Amino acid sequence: MSDKMKVILDCDTGSDDAVAIMTAILSPRIELLGVTTVAGNKEINFTTDNTLRVVDMLRSKVPVYRGCAESMVAKLLPSRHGSYSGMTGVTQDKLDEKGEVISYHHDRLPMPDPVSREQPEHAVWWLIDTLMKSDGDITLIPTGPLTNIGMAIRLEPRICKKIKQIIFMGGGFKVFNATSASEFNIWADPEAAQIVLTSGVPVTMVPLDATHQANFTREDEAELRAMNTPLATAVADLVDERIVAYNAYQPQELHDSAPIHDALCVAYLLDPEVLQDVRFMRVDVDISGGFADGATLCDTRAYPDRPRNCHVALGADRLRFSRMIIDLIRTFR
Numbered sequence: 222m223s224d225k226m227k228v229i230l231d232c233d234t235g236s237d238d239a240v241a242i243m244t245a246i247l248s249p250r251i252e253l254l255g256v257t258t259v260a261g262n263k264e265i266n267f268t269t270d271n272t273l274r275v276v277d278m279l280r281s282k283v284p285v286y287r288g289c290a291e292s293m294v295a296k297l298l299p300s301r302h303g304s305y306s307g308m309t310g311v312t313q314d315k316l317d318e319k320g321e322v323i324s325y326h327h328d329r330l331p332m333p334d335p336v337s338r339e340q341p342e343h344a345v346w347w348l349i350d351t352l353m354k355s356d357g358d359i360t361l362i363p364t365g366p367l368t369n370i371g372m373a374i375r376l377e378p379r380i381c382k383k384i385k386q387i388i389f390m391g392g393g394f395k396v397f398n399a400t401s402a403s404e405f406n407i408w409a410d411p412e413a414a415q416i417v418l419t420s421g422v423p424v425t426m427v428p429l430d431a432t433h434q435a436n437f438t439r440e441d442e443a444e445l446r447a448m449n450t451p452l453a454t455a456v457a458d459l460v461d462e463r464i465v466a467y468n469a470y471q472p473q474e475l476h477d478s479a480p481i482h483d484a485l486c487v488a489y490l491l492d493p494e495v496l497q498d499v500r501f502m503r504v505d506v507d508i509s510g511g512f513a514d515g516a517t518l519c520d521t522r523a524y525p526d527r528p529r530n531c532h533v534a535l536g537a538d539r540l541r542f543s544r545m546i547i548d549l550i551r552t553f554r
């Protein structure tokens with residue numbers, strides 16, 4: 222019997238999702254059962270294509286399942302998503318010195334076109350089927366909007382007893398990006414996030430407060446580039462792209478650096494010490510459609526009036542995180 226940790230990743234791939242997938246594939250301690258895709262950073266066609274690119278680049282056979290193209294409810298009301306600039310308060314794209322739009326994620330990751338194909342089954346049905354047949358030993362790591370997981374729970378609530386834990390990237394305690402009160406993944410599908418948080422499954426939330434303390438720097442980029450392998454160069458390029466975008470739109474406390482949000486969830490599974498100041502709290506999502514739509518409301522009171530439901534990470538160990546990722550990338554030739 223394998224003593225590897227069984228994991229399913231659910232991603233809106235995306236540059237930081239890409240590094241999360243790489244980390245899971247490269248770690249000898251993880252058995253990655255599949256990657257499901259969701260719309261978020263990009264439309265579903267792009268997030269699925271990008272996921273296949275990453276899997277192919279690592280010569281992996283991990284199956285990829287296409288999931289939901291729209292949020293469960295939020296997009297039904299134009300007023301809820303209408304004010305979103307997509308750039309954290311910046312209403313106009315900025316251009317680099319070549320006149321190109323500075324962006325966190327391009328439609329297609331800078332990797333060869335995928336050769337492998339997505340599986341014919343829908344991600345949500347595959348999730349339900351896989352979880353129901355499991356021994357309750359699978360960890361879900363969602364790194365995009367929680368649409369697929371929320372849908373799966375609504376369709377087959379018995380999966381909740383079958384999920385070992387959910388470690389998701391999303392939310393904010395004091396740090397936000399999509400609006401003044403919300404983080405992108407939760408804002409994109411607040412109802413799905415509330416379903417997950419009230420599911421009874423053990424949940425760990427890795428919010429912006431933690432991921433903005435786990436940034437990659439120019440030194441990290443240089444170390445990757447010096448490896449001179451196609452994978453390390455691709456990751457160095459992603460790091461560079463993200464640093465340029467963060468400098469333009471969300472300058473970080475650590476000068477000339479950028480978070481690789483999603484990879485922190487996988488790193489936490491491998492080494493819990495990468496997260497710091499993890500507190501067990503009551504967390505609910507604002508689904509009211511008002512100014513705080515998509516906010517993760519963390520109850521810090523000594524006596525919350527609803528039961529605590531979520532471990533929330535408020536910090537991270539940057540060097541521990543970057544060392545793990547860089548060392549894993551070094552193993553692949």
Ligand code: RIB
Binds near residue numbers: 235261404
């Ligand atoms: O807010 C950061 C999150 O939004 C990351 O998961 C990023 O990939 C985007 O999905």
Ligand code: CA
Binds near residue numbers: 233234238261262
């Ligand atoms: Ca993501």
